[in-house]
Every structure is written in C-alpha cells, then in structure tokens.
Amino acid sequence: MLHIVNKSPLTSVTLESCLNTATGGDVLLIEDAVYAATRGSAAEAKLQSAMGRFKIHVLMPDLEARGLGDRLAEGVTPVDYSGFVELTVSNKTSQSWL
Template sequence: MPILHTVNKSPFERNSLDSAISHALKGSSVMLYEDGVYGAMKGTASADKISGAMKDVSFYVLGPDLKARGIDESKLIDGIKVVDYSDFVQLTVDNDKVSAWT
C-alpha cells in the first residue's frame, strides 16, 4: 500500500522530514514543497538521510517552490525528481493514501 508523504516545513526548523522518512515504507514517496524544498539540497544534514532512503522510497520536489526560493536544480540531491503541480496531483492519485507531515 504506497503512501505519499508530504513535507512542507524546512528540516532546519522542524523534524517533519525525518518523521516522514522514518515512516515511509518501501514503495512509498516523499514530496517536498513550500519550505520543505530546503531538505532536497546537497550538503545538508538531510542529504545523507534522503540518499540512504532512496533505495526504497522515491523523492520529489515541487519545481515552482524551488524557483520561488531561488534554489537552482543543480543544488539538489542526485535522484530527487523535480515535478510541477500536475505531477503532484498525479502522485496523490497514484498512491493509496497521503500523509501530511507539518
């Protein structure tokens, strides 16, 4: 039963991303949007956790939120997929449940 875990808070302010990763089962997805996109950046404390979880979990980041925060895609952890709003909607349809981590 795949679950889409959504994270909209910065990992530098809250532990939402850590919680999502620890609860994400094999085949699940994690969507980073709003300030959650900061968790997708290389060289942060979150980078190793995300990289380690990628063998079982797919990670996505909302492109318009990256642009709104001035983050270039080249600064993202390898393997994170940049998506648009319609892709985000499709992810909610493709997964059995959505769990929002705030």
C-alpha cells in the same frame, strides 16, 4: 502511499519522522521542505540514505521560488503542480506530515 512534507529539515524533525516511520513509497517535498533536496544541505545525506525505500520528489516551483532551482540533489525527481496531482492519483492515500 504518498507522504507530503512541508517543513525545513533544519528547523523541524518532520522529514526525519516521516522517513523513520513510513514503510516506503513516494515522498513529496513542498514549501520549506524543498531545502532538504538541495546539494550540500545537511539533510542531503539523510535523503540519499532513504532513497532505497522511498522515491523522493520535489515541487520545483517551490524550489525555484527559493533561489535553489539549480541545486537539485542527485536522485530527487523534480515535479510541477501537475506532477503533484499525478502523485496523488497514483497513490491511494496521501498523508501531509504537518
């Protein structure tokens, strides 16, 4: 299953809820959730510890728009919009954690 998160991990519990509840699979960070995937962010450790169960992807156009395109955290896979589409194809279901 593909889990799509769009909230900053510093203002919302959404990413935490997703990582604590979902059994595994792909997580895609878009919009303000991309801040979680940056080196030195307080959320980075949480993301790293979830990597055993999840494959974490980040939507690069959203990261680049926010001036953090060069701070991608280790272990996170960068994708563009076509990569986003591929993730929705390879997973039977997607859940947007709004």
